[in-house]
Amino acid sequence: MSNSLMDYLPEFYHDIVDFAEWTGTEEVEMVSAAQAVQQLFDDQFVMTSQEQAIKRREKILGIQADPLTESLDFRKKRIINRYSTKPPFTIRYLQERLDFLVGTGHTIASVDPLHFILTVTAKIEEASLFKEVEYTVKAIKPANIIYRQETALEDTIKLEEHISLQKLNRETRLSTLWHLGRTPFAVLEQEVILK
Numbered sequence: 001m002s003n004s005l006m007d008y009l010p011e012f013y014h015d016i017v018d019f020a021e022w023t024g025t026e027e028v029e030m031v032s033a034a035q036a037v038q039q040l041f042d043d044q045f046v047m048t049s050q051e052q053a054i055k056r057r058e059k060i061l062g063i064q065a066d067p068l069t070e071s072l073d074f075r076k077k078r079i080i081n082r083y084s085t086k087p088p089f090t091i092r093y094l095q096e097r098l099d100f101l102v103g104t105g106h107t108i109a110s111v112d113p114l115h116f117i118l119t120v121t122a123k124i125e126e127a128s129l130f131k132e133v134e135y136t137v138k139a140i141k142p143a144n145i146i147y148r149q150e151t152a153l154e155d156t157i158k159l160e161e162h163i164s165l166q167k168l169n170r171e172t173r174l175s176t177l178w179h180l181g182r183t184p185f186a187v188l189e190q191e192v193i194l195k
Helices: 004-008 011-015 017-042 051-061 072-083 091-102 127-140
Strands: 107-112 117-122 146-151 168-170 186-188
Touching: 004 017, 011 017, 051 072, 072 091, 072 127, 091 107, 091 117, 091 127, 117 127, 127 146
Parallel strands: 117 146
Antiparallel strands: 107 117, 168 186
């Protein structure tokens, strides 16, 4: 290791062994202090934090993590997810959060506005990830929406195609004797199956 502190002293001290040793030991302390300051800076951001800083953030957020079964990367994602669940919420926002947690294409969020049902179809194998998805959905969904979880176990999709034709005849043309309430606006013809 080079002794860069010696460069700050006058050249007169460069030949004295005591000063060379003193600046050599101080150099080790300076490098250690610089590394500690850098780690303190890194711990201010979730993605660059070490495990001790992650534990502190989990304690603040009330997360009970299991370091034996959950990776540090997943724990960081969970903390970012908890910090970023702030209103206003939309179905698109929920889909983005689920894609961030599980991965793009592994979950599908849909809403039935007529019956007030939010359905999340997911292909999740890890229990800790499933719990985090459930927490995220419950934190985001409005109180008047029912949450329904569906599990997708297959990756294949079977499609069938049916084509039919049904003509619509309008009865409300200009210059006709159409009467409001007596004659319908339009009349549907019989449906014809083409394929």
